[in-house]
Amino acid sequence: MMKTFIYLLLLSTFCRGAEANEVVAIKAGRLLDVDNSKLLQDVVLTVVDGQITNTGNTVPAGARVLDFSDKTVLPGLIDVHVHLSVNAYDGSYESLGISVPAQAISSAANALKTLQAGFTTVRSAGAANYTDVATRDAIGKGEITGPRILAAGNFIGMTGGHCDTNLLAPEFGQRDPGVADGPYALRAKVRENAKYGVDVIKFCASGGVMTKGDDPGTQELTLEEMQAIVDEGHRMHKKVLAHAHGTEAIKTAIRAGVDSIEHASLIDDDGIKLAKKNGTYLVFDVYNDEFIREEGRKAGLLEETLAKEKLVADAQRENFRRAVKAGAKIAFGTDAGIYPHGENAKQFAWMVKYGMTPMQAIQSATIDAATLLGKDKQLGSLAVGKVADFIVVSGDPLANVQALEQVDKVFVAGKLVYSKP
Ligand SMILES: [Zn+2]
Structure with a gap:
């Protein structure tokens, strides 16, 4: 019973991406690399079965492309x-x-x-x-x-x-x-x-x-x-x-x-x-x-x-x-x-007001939070091997952290779960 439950949980957690084995390329105009405290320009994130398989600057042949060239992509x-x-x-x-x-x-x-x-x-x-x-x-x-x-x-x-x-x-x-x-x-x-x-x-x-x-x-x-x-x-x-x-x-x-x-x-x-x-x-x-x-x-x-x-x-x-x-x-x-x-997300601005840089505030809600939860091998940053949980926002949250109060799109394990009307 417990095994079945765990199996179902894992299945739903990790496999609710696109079609099985479909290669999805996410073109990010800006991508927040919270592991290295960097804002990268023009990155292509490759996702297969809900998992990040590559970060680079080329779109793999045959991939379905999601184009966010004018947006910022960051970890969920x-x-x-x-x-x-x-x-x-x-x-x-x-x-x-x-x-x-x-x-x-x-x-x-x-x-x-x-x-x-x-x-x-x-x-x-x-x-x-x-x-x-x-x-x-x-x-x-x-x-x-x-x-x-x-x-x-x-x-x-x-x-x-x-x-x-x-x-x-x-x-x-x-x-x-x-x-x-x-x-x-x-x-x-x-x-x-x-x-x-x-x-x-x-x-x-x-x-x-x-x-x-x-x-x-x-x-x-x-x-x-x-x-x-x-x-x-x-x-x-x-x-x-x-x-x-x-x-x-x-x-x-x-x-x-x-x-x-x-x-x-x-x-x-x-x-x-x-x-x-x-x-x-x-x-x-x-x-x-x-x-x-x-x-x-x-x-x-x-x-x-x-x-x-x-x-x-x-x-x-x-x-x-x-x-x-x-x-x-x-x-x-x-x-x-x-x-x-x-x-x-309203809290980000207050964390910045009281001494954090926008990058630190975002890290506290991504890689640092994932580490506290013991989930940093799977979650918290957009690195190869991790689950493709990510969000898309307009503007640059490092310039104005309040950009995070208005999210354009939300993806869980590579699957779109929210799109701003
Ligand atoms: Zn409480």
Whole structure:
């Protein structure tokens, strides 16, 4: 059963190109070589069965030609932090009335919007009750259209923490499915997630902004508990990501061995040093506060959320600048769902505003993101042997990174999945 499933997944992932063995030549006026930080002129990319087989300047005999001589071609974008089941205007208390099936249907719609915005791979940073796993599988089977998804499933965290929704009085007995306390109970949650098909493990190492009754600056879980989660995840060959805003929570999670720190808002110089030393990726969601500030009240967010946002947002942006300057590893993650899906690319301009070059910002969403996901052999750049996930934009995103906010065409494994009307 599992073998059949994996086979189907591989089949749909790698073989949904053009006709079998058809040679397709993509003429790119400009091609972004993110492996070598170069913008190449007049490149011909050859694709066979969804895979890049050559990059050069000649069109192979008999090839079907796709001519983008006046455009820029770059690798499909990757967002390593999205919540497909969440809609920005769902509100806090209103969200309690949204069923799991409704969340799954929203996920399908949001997956399509994300793909059409040029994001051909996303990492779901958690979706209660495995709607992200179901969405991934439906895309794999060709039932719906969306990006490749690496799913985290249930958020893991402690009782009363950011990963345990706290909107109701005690007599309602609300408890999120990934909540546990103590190293072995938390290991059991990792095993349960693995049982139901997640690709990655997400846990909460500190309080958050969007939830009630917790503090972003406070560490949640002990070092021993975090180590148990990381050890169990890694033993099962799954990368582990930690939601962490607070200074100490960030450092404890890095020491516990996580692969990436999400938000990283209040990271200090020691934390940046520690992340560099351990090779830990930092994922700063530096755009979404614009949405919270402009639309948060209308979106039904708690007053508490609006107040907490003020405490962490500006600090996060300044700390992002310091992390860039220090040369820390940074991957592109937006927390889309907090703001509308499909607007993921709006974050590029903010990354540039706070210290990255456009090339660095694009690398964070291509080759660096692929490396964090452990997929850099298949994804993240337009090199021979990789899957032909690419997007086409007008203009030069190195001159104006906002060119990425309007994508002309999106290809997954060599197949056109979106064309701007
Ligand atoms: Zn998140």
